[in-house]
Amino acid sequence: MTPKSIQIAGQTIGHDARPYVIAEMSGNHNHSLDRALEIVDAAAQSGADALKLQTYTADTMTLDCDGPGFVIEDEKSLWNGRQLHELYVEAHTPWDWHQPIMDRCASHGMHCFSTPFDATAVDFLEELGMPAYKIASFEMIDLPLIRKVAETGKPMIISTGMATVVEIGEALRTCREAGNDQVVILKCTSTYPATPENTNIATIPNMRETFGCLVGLSDHTMGTGVAVAATALGAVLVEKHFTLARADGGVDSAFSLEPAELALLREETERAWQALGKITYGGTKAESASKQFRRSLYVAKDMAEGEAFTAESLRSVRPGYGLEPKYYDTLLGKRVNRAVAKGTPVDWDLIA
Known part of the structure; x- marks a missing residue:
């Protein structure tokens, strides 16, 4: 652990x-x-x-000699050609x-x-x-x-x-x-x-x-x-x-x-x-105010009592105060139980 x-x-x-x-x-x-x-x-x-x-110190790090391995031989190295002991004296x-x-x-x-x-x-x-x-x-x-x-x-x-x-x-x-x-x-x-x-x-x-x-x-x-x-x-x-x-x-x-x-x-x-942060789904507290900008279902034109929802009168738009757009197909053809003005958020209590 x-x-x-x-x-x-x-x-x-x-x-x-x-x-x-x-x-x-x-x-x-x-x-x-x-x-x-x-x-x-x-x-x-x-x-x-x-x-x-x-x-x-240079002496606790290496030996002061020039034998094999004690001189850096690597063209890609910043210190190519440097003797180890001398390099550690400097560093x-x-x-x-x-x-x-x-x-x-x-x-x-x-x-x-x-x-x-x-x-x-x-x-x-x-x-x-x-x-x-x-x-x-x-x-x-x-x-x-x-x-x-x-x-x-x-x-x-x-x-x-x-x-x-x-x-x-x-x-x-x-x-x-x-x-x-x-x-x-x-x-x-x-x-x-x-x-x-x-x-x-x-x-x-x-x-x-x-x-x-x-x-x-x-x-x-x-x-x-x-x-x-x-x-x-x-x-x-x-x-x-x-x-x-x-x-x-x-x-x-x-x-x-x-x-x-x-x-x-x-x-x-x-x-x-x-x-x-932590694993989270469904939005944070800081995001709660942003829910109003999600899409939802709205009445798109004035409707008389008993009139059925059509593609012209039922729209998925912003803001988010109506029913979720997933209910769009369910509501098409359903009749309203009263006269409804354009711009009204759709809720179940509108349905006849």
């Missing part, structure tokens, strides 16, 4: 709450703490519920920036948490009092790391990326065995940027049913359309990379939202969530 909700620092994440929007800073600070703090301010002003960091957020960034988030009433990439990062983040943790899609097969995070007892958000059903099941079992069932899993396409055609968000309802937990979206596509559609499919959380301006550059800037786009994401995902 899918849990109804989880709580992050007292805020509800679930189907009865608007989508929880996370602005991912990643390396878009471009090695400037001042810029990082400006990103926090812009994310808060754009309506984000949380700002997310990544906590690692990492200095650990001594975490506290001032968290303090700035708190000043806006916005949550701040991070993605740890090894056990030392978890220990560091625990000292800072993280309210939640994110597991990146590439790390979701690192069961020792997941166990370490789960043992904190904090809510966990796990991107699934390329993970198979078995791998997702293993990650969730690791969380639950550690006594932590406060988990949201994210549909995620681990390409940067991702295309809508390769996002397959139809998987979201199946993930919810298969794994019995809340599901969200980690979205690397451009724009807001995929996130809005995911919300309509039941995503309770949306994570998007965020920057002040793509033109400023940065390791993730090419697929990051700018402030106006994040504000639109906030607005449109909330509208999509509001529109879901």
